Amino acid sequence: MKKSFYFSLLIFLFLKHQAQFQAVLTEGDFIPASTKMSIDEKNTKHKDAPHVYFDNTRNLWHATWTQFDSYKSKRKEDLSVVYYARSIEGKTWTSPKQLNSTFGDCSDDDNTLKGPMPSVGSGGEIYVTWIGPKGLMFQCSRDSGTTWLKEEKIINPVKGGWASKVDEIKTNGLPFITCDNSNGEFKGRVYITWSDEKNGEKNKDVFLVYSDDSGEHWTEPILVSYRPNHKEQFMPSIKVDSLTGYVYILYFDKQNFYSGKETDLTLALSKNGGLKFDYFKINEHPFLFNANFHEIIDNNGIRVRWVQAVESNRFDLYEVLVNDSSIGHYYLSEESKEMEIERSFKFADKITLDFTVKQNAFITAVITKPLEPGFEKLVVKEKRVFEGKNSMSIDMKLNGLKKGNYVLTLYYNSRNTFVWINEE
Structure with a gap:
């Protein structure tokens, strides 16, 4: 399925320097399009990359974002801070609560706190991850956002930081988080994926960690995207099927190209809790990487969406329904x-x-x-x-x-x- 739209009509609107801003829904049950997501604050500091999770079971909205004292500032006294707010009906919100004890700068680079993203467990637990100068970070609330850990946990360092370039285009390895809320074998498992330059500046890879005790302990990073030709895989997103517990990780993949700026979009599927993956090339034709958007949604089945630039002012929006009958068409089978x-x-x-x-x-x-x-x-x-x-x-x-x-x-x-x- 393909739809065209123009650059002026982007996925979401974010008002950088006003007190009211709109957040993009990143995970959770399907929400009616008529619902407006706006959070009001008394200050007008720059709000960056807001994400929202809708907990349909409890009718709660959970939002996280980064606030900059002064966006792009190089002054040491200007800091980046991670905030959280909650709403029952999505119209009025609690006062923002700071989640970090370790601060970042305002350069919007590797030393900045970036990309806070929430997810919700079956018991109402709220899990939040972000990335900063100390690496991959984690916070948790076990009472639907009322109280939080005294300080965030450091899961592991991220080599090369979150800010990077591919084909001279600025990109990132920001983390995505999800929780297994199915009734399957790995119910309650929390997953985080990201990409970094552990294996080389020109060899970005996708990694995964998971926790079975609400974030108290984490596995060592699992390499999701290894290929022996050392081409780049980057910018992952993740979703767990709420019915099957299957883990889906979607990322850009340059393994099929010796040179040039073309890329593919690979979907990695694990049916055993992230220990083994099968791989599927979702796009039919290669496309030029241009900081493209992609996402996985769980709405009457797993769906994959992504954007490809067609012309300087036009994009194509693609959507693929992923199920047992359709997935075989995309399977990266043996090259034989x-x-x-x-x-x-x-x-x-x-x-x-x-x-x-x-x-x-x-x-x-x-x-x-x-x-x-x-x-x-x-x-x-x-x-x-x-x-x-x-x-x-x-x-x-x-x-x-x-x-x-x-x-x-x-x-x-x-x-x-x-x-x-x-x-x-």
Whole structure:
């Protein structure tokens, strides 16, 4: 499904320098479009990235946002602060409550507190995550927002911070949080996902942590998006299906492109609480990354929405319903369906690859090292191959590649296939 709209009609309106501002609904049960989300404050300081969760069971609205003393200020005395407010009917709100004890600056960069997002547990618990100079942060209320932890918890550091660039476009790795409110095996589990540069500045990856005790303890970060060609995966969002307990993580994915500014949108699906994922390419055609919007919603089934820039002033809005009957269409199945090739080769000065492709293609071959994201060697550029059987030789010696373990990635037709080159 695709809809077009213009830049002037963005997803939500945020009045930066006025006391009243509108918040974007990020999670919770479906809310009638006629409902107005506005929070009034006595001060007119800059309010950034407000998010709202609607708890349909208790008819409560939970909003979080960052407040800047002076937006973009570099003065040490100007601070960024995380606030929370609650409403019963979405019209009048409680006085904002500060959730952080550790402050950030106002530069709107890595040392700024950014992206506070709420989620609600089945017992009315409120979980909030954000990111700042100390890393991934967490706050919790067990009485629907009346009282909170004395101070926020630090889950783990975030290498490279939350502010980053992809294709010279400013982007971020801000966290998303969700809770399993199903009656499944992992009921009550709290999940947080984000992306960072732990594995390299040009190798952003998507990570996941979860807690089974309302945030008291967290797992070590789980790498969701590993691919041995070390391309970037970034800007994730997350949702747990309220009926099945399945975990869905959606993110931008450049694994299929050796160069250029194109990207895909990958949906990672876990049916066992985040321990194992299957992967689905949701978009039919590659598109240029342009700080695009995407989201997962749980409304009569899981739906994925995203925006693609078509022209300088026009965007396309796409929506996909994800269920057992539709998801197979998007499954990132074994590349053998498009290319048949041995998946492992022994290192030699010259390696010959015999393979079969389903359709004509131009193939680019690149060698990387599994544990060195910064290492990349282009060995074949846009070699034309035809439907059927083909052969390609890689001269390791001529390319200055010493005996060792490598990954050879073949890029073709907006996809990739990789094989292992083993030292022994």
